[in-house]
Amino acid sequence: MSILSVTDPRLRETILPSPGRQRLSPSPVSWEDQVLYFLLPDRFSNGDEAGALDSEGIATSGSVRSFAPSDNANAIRSHKDALKWQANGNTFQGGTLRGILSKLGYLKRLGITTLWVGPIFKQVPTDEHSYHGYGVQNFLEVDPHFGTKEQLRNLVKRAHELGMYVVLDIILNHSGNVFAYKSGEQAWTGQKYPVEGFRDSLGQPSIPFRPLDLRQSTFQKVEDCAIWPWELQYPACFAREGTISNWDRDPEYIRGDFYSLKNIDLGTGNADNFVASPALRTLCEVYKYWIAYADLDGYRIDTVRHMGDGPTRHLCTILHEYASSVGKENFFLVGEVTGSRAFDTVEVTGLDAALAIGNIQEKLWKLPKGYVNPTEYFDLFRNAAYLKKGTDAWLGKKLVTMIDDHDQVWRPGDDKARFCSEGEGDRLVFAAVALNLTTLGIPCIYYGTEQRFDGRGTSDRYIREAMFGGGFGAFRSRDRHFFDESNAVFTEISKITQLRKRYKALRRGRQYLREISSDGQRFSVPHVLEGRLKSIVAWSRVFADHEIVLAINTDTRYRRDAFVAIDPEIHAEGHALQCVYQYPATGGKMTTNVLALGEKAVHISLPPCGFAMYL
Incomplete structure (x- = not known):
């Protein structure tokens, strides 16, 4: 049976370091030496790509052929086909942990030193749109769409053997849509709303909104019901205040639900007098477990701005201390910090770095295209006087910088786009990546940028194309993969990353x-x-x-x-x-x-x- 509680002896034995037990892999000396690569597991690889090269550089067999220029738009040749391709973008496409493992050689030859893997935790089973991994139903299991816990551990082990690190995306601010309000979804007003019940395995809110008694439970597929671990089933674990409407109003953006994703109550007080909630203490144990179980090297923490400084500092303290106790002295905690408080949040909370989304990503995107003055990008790294650090080198360690990503929050409205989709980006993409790899910050490449992906549309799905093809391939295609190591952008990135490694x-x-x-x-x-x-x-x-x-x-x-x-x-x-x-x-x-x-x-x-x- 799966682990369903943070008090399970199997979990406790995994977490607790013991004499004679093999130590976990050490952290890198400095994260500013790394080059990250961010992928969504469902959209990267299913391991069935014909001709893709393995870790030894040997072509593999498979049923999916490599993309050719003539395959461009092969999925949208009719209106009916186009609608099907668009619909596929909202559902699971079939990428797996096994697929990621099969492409470690591809990433190594690109010059990647750290793999950032999107969330792999078990999603609400009835939510066919949670391919992205951010709608968690069981924080202690890997979603079967992606594979198994053992496959995650094998992926990390093989990455370490190849000299690469692995950072995993984690969520604390919210769970998936695990319960229903009595009167349907509600807008945030600051009041608590009554709850109909936890959702059962069919997605119906038929389960009383309280911890399940597993000894008397008669629910079918109980592990697909409610939320796990068991400690998160107490009503007090959730804010229950409805959906955020104003994303800048405090405390609405802290207490409200992310659309249908339910806000978890993490505690009370500011960073200096914070009291952690039972839910936050439970999640800290969960994420200790994954460090120890899979030998992870870091976490990317989702929606830090919506957690607040107090919960973030508590989490950072707990996880840094735990990682140090098991031999990871420089365990990496990078936060997604939207808005203008990235620098302050890092300072106050103890995060190692912030994702440099917002202004830095926007200017990094626009400068190579000639849309902004160079000072608008480079001056963003001259905050040292304001930060009282005395040198811009401080920022080199505290920011993860990237051109493309999976939601492009800086772009106005619903226009989501990759760099190559506009403004002659397909010609300028290498100049942009070179700027990213050789200026301050910890550089990160979003999957597909090295293959000139050019997705653009009215929702996030259009910038989350499937590298392995499937029903939602890049360039409006299907059933063609994109692991082309002869692509000029791929080959030039590999040269720059080698020079980056050579010159401090x-x-x-x-x-x-x-x-x-x-x-x-x-x-x-x-x-x-x-x-x-x-x-x-x-x-x-x-x-x-x-x-x-x-x-x-x-x-x-x-x-x-x-x-x-x-x-x-x-x-x-x-x-x-x-x-x-x-x-x-x-x-x-x-x-x-x-x-x-x-x-x-x-x-x-x-x-x-x-x-x-x-x-």
Whole structure:
């Protein structure tokens, strides 16, 4: 029988460290050295992709062929087919933990060092739309759509053998739709609403809203009923205040339900006088269990803004202390912090980092396309004076940065889009990824970006295409997979990640946006003209008197040249900087000499959408 309580002896034995027991895998020395890759298990791989390469680089057998250009839009050739493809985007497509395991070689060759896996916990069985994993019914089990607990443990074990870490997505703010209000779904008003009952295995609210007595239970498929572990079945575990309408009003965004997902009451008080609820204490035990059981290396914590600082600090304290006790001294806790409080939340709560969604993701998206001034992105990392840290290097450890993700919360309204879907993004995507991989922050690649996925539509499903094809493949296709290691974006990312591994300045160095000049005399930061920036944008990473100069060309049509200012104290006039990377590889000049002009500078020339690195 499954573990259904945090007092189950099997769970307690797993959690409690004991003499002679094998220690868990250690944490990395520094998370800023890592390159993350975020995937949703249902949308990544089912392990049946013909010709995909295994960990040894050997082509595998399977029934799903690789995507070819002629397959573009093969799922929407008729109106009926298009409707079916769209509907498939809202339901489980069949990706599994076994599929992820089969693609660790693909990720390793891409240069990924840490795998961020979307939630794998058991979902409400009757909710066919919970493919994303955020509607949990049993926090102690893996959803059968994804596989088994043993397969999760095997995935982590194999990743560790390949020198990779695994971060798992977890949820505390809410459960799935495990109960029903008496009068149907209610809008938040600050009052508690009466509950009809917990949902049974058929989804009906027929179970009394109180802990089940398993000795007398007559419900069919009891493990599919209500919520587990058992300790979460007390009514006081839920706020029961209805659905959020105003996402910025406090305490509505803290106490309200996420649509049909039911808010869990995590405790009372602010961060300094917080009292944890029984529900939060239970969930802390749950997530200790998964650390010990699967040998996980970190957690990405969902909807931190809606939890509040007190619960988040409590969780971070408990999990950091527990992880340290089992040999993980640098266990990674990264929070999804929407809104403007990312820096404050990290400081107050003890999170190791925040997802840099919002302004940073928006500017990272828009800068390579020439939609914003470079200062709008680079100045976001100059909050050091405000934070009283004294150096922008602090931010390099505290932010996980990415271009694409699974919900694009910064975009207005219901317009959801991947980078490649607009503004010549398909041509500029590598410049964008290069910017992401070589500027401050812990970089993260969202699955499919390396294959130029271009999903766009009116809901999140359109940016959650299936890498393995199925009924909701990328590029409006079906039954074709996208594990193409010859794709130019894939191959160039793999080169940059190797350089990032080689040069510490790219991971830990200070960062400077560089002024440029067309004549070598008048230097300034480039800026948008007539609605779009068409220019070289250059920056430096400096570490221990070692400078790496990097530049992209945001012009999609013409080569651009510029004199780029560099650190005057590090370089002597006449010193030659070597080009260690250029894209596209044009075979052009591979050195540039330091010139004494209006500033000490080097001359850089880049083709359209180009990127180069000099040191």
